[in-house]
Amino acid sequence: MQELKKCPLCNSDASVFTNKYGQEVVTCSENLHECPISLVQFAVLSWQIRPIEDALQTKLDQLRADNQALVEQMNENAKTMQRFLEVQKAAFLRLLEWNPGIAQDFVVLLTLDIEKGNSHEKPDSKSN
Numbered sequence: 001m002q003e004l005k006k007c008p009l010c011n012s013d014a015s016v017f018t019n020k021y022g023q024e025v026v027t028c029s030e031n032l033h034e035c036p037i038s039l040v041q042f043a044v045l046s047w048q049i050r051p052i053e054d055a056l057q058t059k060l061d062q063l064r065a066d067n068q069a070l071v072e073q074m075n076e077n078a079k080t081m082q083r084f085l086e087v088q089k090a091a092f093l094r095l096l097e098w099n100p101g102i103a104q105d106f107v108v109l110l111t112l113d114i115e116k117g118n119s120h121e122k123p124d125s126k127s128n
């Protein structure tokens with residue numbers, strides 16, 4: 001027998017027992033004051049049927065898989081970016097060694113470009 005699902009109302013464990021008609025039935029293990037489901041007896045098969053929960057669980061499993069795939073893609077992108085930055089750093093250090101003046105001009109131009117990029121971002125951030 002598959003594991004009994006929790007009570008649909010209070011999420012407590014289910015209790016299985018044989019009723020006075022000799023039928024195996026299931027109900028909520030909580031007492032009446034805690035959960036009114038404990039007043040009702042269900043056939044085990046009926047207790048286990050949860051179409052909405054099953055659909056939500058399927059959707060949740062899909063979302064978790066999608067999320068995992070996105071995390072893996074982001075980690076891969078971060079590794080690619082790290083390799084790119086290491087190559088750029090090595091190239092810059094070679095340039096600095098070869099011609100410090102050009103390397104300094106490069107840094108100035110890069111800084112101006114970054115500042116120009118930042119000034120483009122400011123109107124967007126104010127509009128949000």
Ligand SMILES: [Zn+2]
Pocket residue numbers: 007008009010011012028029030035036037038
């Ligand atoms: Zn309950």
